[in-house]
Amino acid sequence: xxxxxxxxxxxxxxxxxxxxxxxxxxxxxxxxxxxxxxxxxxxxxxxxxxxxxxxxxxxxxxxxxxxxxxxxxxxxxxxxxxxxxxxxxxxxxxxxxxxxxxxxxxxxxxxxxxxxxxxxxxxxxxxxxxxxxxxxxxxxxxxxxxxxxxxxxxxxxxxxxxxxxxxxxxxxxxxxxxxxxxxxxxxxxxxxxxxxxxxxxxxxxxxxxxxxxxxxxxxxxxxxxxxxxxxxxxxxxxxxxxxxxxxxxxxxxxxxxxxxxxxxxxxxxxxxxxxxxxxxxxxxxxxxxxxxxxxxxxxxxxxxxxxxxxxxxxxxxxxxxxxxxxxxxxxxxxxxxxxxxxxxxxxxxxxxxxxxxxxxxxxxxxxxxxxxxxxxxxxxxxxxxxxxxxxxxxxxxxxxxxxxxxxxxxxxxxxxxxxxxxxxxxxxxxxxxxxxxxxxxxxxxxxxxxxxxxxxxxxxxxxxxxxxxxxxxxxxxxxxxxxxxxxxxxxxxxxxxxxxxxxxxxxxxxxxxxxxxxxxxxxxxxxxxxxxxxxxxxxxxxxxxxxxxxxxxxxxxxxxxxxxxxxxxxxxxxxxxxxxxxxxxxxxxxxxxxxxxxxxxxxxxxxxxxxxxxxxxxxxx
Amino acid sequence: xxxxxxxxxxxxxxxxxxxxxxxxxxxxxxxxxxxxxxxxxxxxxxxxxxxxxxxxxxxxxxxxxxxxxxxxxxxxxxxxxxxxxxxx
Ligand code: SF4
Numbered sequence: 001x002x003x004x005x006x007x008x009x010x011x012x013x014x015x016x017x018x019x020x021x022x023x024x025x026x027x028x029x030x031x032x033x034x035x036x037x038x039x040x041x042x043x044x045x046x047x048x049x050x051x052x053x054x055x056x057x058x059x060x061x062x063x064x065x066x067x068x069x070x071x072x073x074x075x076x077x078x079x080x081x082x083x084x085x086x087x088x089x090x091x092x093x094x095x096x097x098x099x100x101x102x103x104x105x106x107x108x109x110x111x112x113x114x115x116x117x118x119x120x121x122x123x124x125x126x127x128x129x130x131x132x133x134x135x136x137x138x139x140x141x142x143x144x145x146x147x148x149x150x151x152x153x154x155x156x157x158x159x160x161x162x163x164x165x166x167x168x169x170x171x172x173x174x175x176x177x178x179x180x181x182x183x184x185x186x187x188x189x190x191x192x193x194x195x196x197x198x199x200x201x202x203x204x205x206x207x208x209x210x211x212x213x214x215x216x217x218x219x220x221x222x223x224x225x226x227x228x229x230x231x232x233x234x235x236x237x238x239x240x241x242x243x244x245x246x247x248x249x250x251x252x253x254x255x256x257x258x259x260x261x262x263x264x265x266x267x268x269x270x271x272x273x274x275x276x277x278x279x280x281x282x283x284x285x286x287x288x289x290x291x292x293x294x295x296x297x298x299x300x301x302x303x304x305x306x307x308x309x310x311x312x313x314x315x316x317x318x319x320x321x322x323x324x325x326x327x328x329x330x331x332x333x334x335x336x337x338x339x340x341x342x343x344x345x346x347x348x349x350x351x352x353x354x355x356x357x358x359x360x361x362x363x364x365x366x367x368x369x370x371x372x373x374x375x376x377x378x379x380x381x382x383x384x385x386x387x388x389x390x391x392x393x394x395x396x397x398x399x400x401x402x403x404x405x406x407x408x409x410x411x412x413x414x415x416x417x418x419x420x421x422x423x424x425x426x427x428x429x430x431x432x433x434x435x436x437x438x439x440x441x442x443x444x445x446x447x448x449x450x451x452x453x454x455x456x457x458x459x460x461x462x463x464x465x466x467x468x469x470x471x472x473x474x475x476x477x478x479x480x481x482x483x484x485x486x487x488x489x490x491x492x493x494x495x496x497x498x499x500x501x502x503x504x505x506x507x508x509x510x511x512x513x514x515x516x517x518x519x520x521x522x523x524x525x526x527x528x529x530x531x532x533x534x535x536x537x538x539x540x541x542x543x544x545x546x547x548x549x550x551x552x553x554x555x556x557x558x559x560x561x562x563x564x565x566x567x568x569x570x571x572x573x574x575x576x577x578x579x580x581x582x583x584x585x586x587x588x589x590x591x592x593x594x595x596x597x598x599x600x601x602x603x604x605x606x607x608x609x610x611x612x613x614x615x616x617x618x619x620x621x
Numbered sequence: 622x623x624x625x626x627x628x629x630x631x632x633x634x635x636x637x638x639x640x641x642x643x644x645x646x647x648x649x650x651x652x653x654x655x656x657x658x659x660x661x662x663x664x665x666x667x668x669x670x671x672x673x674x675x676x677x678x679x680x681x682x683x684x685x686x687x688x689x690x691x692x693x694x695x696x697x698x699x700x701x702x703x704x705x706x707x708x709x
Contacts, residue, residue, distance in 0.1 A: 260630045261707075471678075
């Protein structure tokens with residue numbers, strides 16, 4: 001490695017530069033970031049997508065060496081604001097071929113920021129497995145060195161972290177891939193401290209560069225413009241985070257959603273054949289038996305602590321969230337909590353996104369049931385709904401691509417395309433990303449949110465289900481209010497994911513834009529107004545759209561799997577439905593309210609405005 | 622007075638130790654008062670004198686539209702006591 005030193009102006013909350021590491025040129029350089037860029041894109045997913053637009057050429061293969069993988073931090077990282085220790089991983093998804101931004105949290109975010117940069121950009125591919133060591137300890141400019149990772153190749157991410165910290169020292173923090181990332185499985189995760197940047201397969205992008213792990217440390221802190229005000233805000237936010245609005249997360253975790261969703265016909269079951277699972281109560285034994293829970297954990301700098309660990313069959317601790325529970329349980333017809341815990345632990349060890357894993361296997365179970373796929377497994381078992389042992393065996397086959405694993409490793413869209421015929425109608429994805437645990441037929445605002453989300457079917461980038469559950473919209477007769485709710489949820493998520501704060505705080509922040517403006521002003525010293533932040537959130541949504549359009553996306557991708565759509569959707573019908581006509585009118589209302597063209601494109605002037613900002617010449621010191 | 626079932630989810634179910642409660646009540650308010658009386662562990666933290674605390678809400682027969690507290694109830698009605706922060 002050698003260095004190009006570039007002058008950068010640090011402002012409170014930011015280092016004012018990012019670190020680009022390029023294997024091809026064997027060069028690492030600090031690239032300055034303009035104040036205007038930081039003010040406009042804030043950090044996290046906003047800054048990450050902005051850098052991706054700049055660093056990736058259009059149409060690139062996500063697994064090609066020069067495909068960029070970005071880790072973006074934010075001005076709040078390192079501040080005393082609760083839940084702010086988060087980072088965004090951004091790249092082009094090998095699963096969807098569209099933009100992907102996945103969040104994770106904890107000490108890696110803090111250490112990466114203390115390394116002295118606002119983002120890392122990794123390009124190129126090494127010829128052998130490496131760990132990138134990014135050392136900002138007692139340095140103006142971080143030093144990047146390589147450590148041979150052949151001894152780590154094949155290990156789970158958690159073991160990689162443990163081994164690296166044992167040799168490097170406890171001040172180093174590690175984000176790593178597991179065997180799935182190494183095997184370029186398009187739904188592989190990047191993990192840190194047991195939490196995953198899970199969706200969209202960015203673990204495969206890191207694996208394609210033969211980077212087993214990123215290790216960071218540093219001691220460069222950014223200043224706070226108004227430390228006393230930041231401390232006041234942090235105290236207030238922490239106090240609110242202890243209140244009843246977050247009690248569900250603290251006491252039960254997100255698994256508490258299972259029974260509620262089941263009651264409201266919104267729990268996807270057996271590849272979305274139904275929104276109710278007859279064995280939901282048996283599975284919910286997990287959430288309602290705190291005696292069974294081993295421990296509760298939290299990300300660094302979090303006062304909520306939503307992570308609930310349960311013992312697996314071998315006694316090891318397994319983190320279980322609703323999305324893993326739904327995807328590896330009801331979606332596959334599995335009702336044994338022990339099997340679900342084991343499946344979640346296996347996905348964690350392999351580094352597989354649990355939603356895509358469950359979604360793909362559930363689709364394969366349906367394909368087998370319909371006779372489109374030979375369900376035979378090497379053990380002689382058959383991949384059928386409800387067979388927990390078959391589920392576990394199938395997960396194990398994905399990374400090796402043995403037998404049925406070769407098909408399962410494709411994700412449900414490509415698997416369905418391979419099977420052909422009517423199979424693609426039953427593959428439960430949007431833009432190639434498997435659907436999360438919200439049945440869109442029972443939640444019409446969420447249906448729209450899933451259809452339009454830039455990274456594909458996504459409950460983290462669109463929380464439109466909130467409007468459905470709150471009764472603000474008619475959840476089974478969506479209309480223009482559902483479109484407004486979907487836009488509001490998407491905009492709010494774009495801001496929260498750029499700040500970055502945890503979405504589980506949302507119930508404690510009544511006026512997000514106002515609160516965020518006060519926080520950002522206190523941290524950076526720049527004046528932010530609530531309306532400006534709303535514009536910036538919308539610009540982030542538009543920028544993701546612009547990225548996808550640049551990659552060849554068309555509005556025809558804003559849809560739901562045909563098998564979920566019906567001819568009619570009478571709300572008095574006991575079975576929730578969503579008609580094709582209703583989805584079309586929801587989309588029309590969404591495009592109109594977003595200010596896009598009636599057929600769903602970004603207006604030319606808007607695209608030109610976004611691209612002009614991206615293409616400004618880089619600063620040079 | 623109508624015979625009404627109140628279904629409990631999440632924290633209220635955990636605290637009360639039951640999945641549902643049957644009460645006699647003419648209105649939503651009366652039903653929640655009765656719930657607090659049958660399960661004092663819920664009074665104050667989940668319901669307060671016949672009103673859900675702000676982190677909770679009530680739905681009638683699976684319909685999530687906002688429900689006035691004076692809403693009259695009929696025999697066989699089912700109230701769902703839900704956290705306002707569903708999802709996540
Ligand atoms: S609430 Fe949960 S996910 Fe959010 S920061 Fe805290 S522990 Fe992490």
